[in-house]
Amino acid sequence: MKSYLHGLTYVEAKEYFLRRSAVILPVGSVEQHGPANPLGTDTLIADALAREASIRTGVVSLPVVPFGVSFHHMDYPGTITVSERALEAYLFDIMASLKRWGVKKVLIINGHGGNLPVLQILARRAREELGIKVFIYQWWTSSSRILSELFDERERGHAGAAETSLNMYLHPSLVRNDKVVDEAPRTNESISGLTTFLYTSEQTKSGVFGVQTSASADRGKELFKKLVEDLVRIIEVLERTE
Numbered sequence: 001m002k003s004y005l006h007g008l009t010y011v012e013a014k015e016y017f018l019r020r021s022a023v024i025l026p027v028g029s030v031e032q033h034g035p036a037n038p039l040g041t042d043t044l045i046a047d048a049l050a051r052e053a054s055i056r057t058g059v060v061s062l063p064v065v066p067f068g069v070s071f072h073h074m075d076y077p078g079t080i081t082v083s084e085r086a087l088e089a090y091l092f093d094i095m096a097s098l099k100r101w102g103v104k105k106v107l108i109i110n111g112h113g114g115n116l117p118v119l120q121i122l123a124r125r126a127r128e129e130l131g132i133k134v135f136i137y138q139w140w141t142s143s144s145r146i147l148s149e150l151f152d153e154r155e156r157g158h159a160g161a162a163e164t165s166l167n168m169y170l171h172p173s174l175v176r177n178d179k180v181v182d183e184a185p186r187t188n189e190s191i192s193g194l195t196t197f198l199y200t201s202e203q204t205k206s207g208v209f210g211v212q213t214s215a216s217a218d219r220g221k222e223l224f225k226k227l228v229e230d231l232v233r234i235i236e237v238l239e240r241t242e
């Protein structure tokens with residue numbers, strides 16, 4: 001069974017959309033994840049989850065959208081950002097194409113928290129203007145119970161041990177094991193409780209938030225296995241419910 005839409009022929013796509021009205025869309029980012037992790041961490045993890053969930057459920061996955069909203073990481077070389085407006089317009093056009101093929105539900109597997117505000121606007125617009133229900137899955141929030149069972153709070157931050165462990169399991173050749181580092185992010189007490197825009201470099205020098213050095217491929221394997229089980233359960237419910 002083919003798991004990616006871009007791997008199907010149009011004849012196979014026609015057959016798929018006659019039978020099913022849901023698809024998966026992974027969305028990531030290309031942004032710094034500390035000196036040990038690849039820039040594509042969020043894209044790679046979202047794509048791996050989408051691919052595995054697709055194989056297990058038969059719901060096809062679209063190719064991953066690799067770029068996200070990453071202005072806050074732009075002090076680190078190699079980070080690429082797109083604007084909120086550009087991402088929203090791009091994703092909306094994908095939804096409009098899917099409508100033509102009868103898609104009613106889209107499960108977005110979001111690998112990057114900075115994309116969430118755009119995805120929420122997309123979900124509203126897709127519902128109102130296209131009649132498509134967009135659901136957003138983020139492994140660190142949607143499966144937070146699993147995450148908190150396996151990693152403590154300081155290990156769950158950006159580029160922390162949880163994310164790094166997933167990389168070590170999924171893409172070991174891309175992780176610089178000799179460069180893992182822990183860094184407690186700086187907080188400004190005088191503005192605590194308020195929301196503002198901060199650059200990552202104002203909060204951490206290395207780009208890592210919290211504890212990273214406790215990461216391992218074994219921990220990543222266990223986390224990935226449980227996340228996929230959770231995702232499969234979610235997709236099965238999603239396909240059944242109106």
Ligand SMILES: [Zn+2]
Nearest residue numbers: 041042159163
């Ligand atoms: Zn990340």
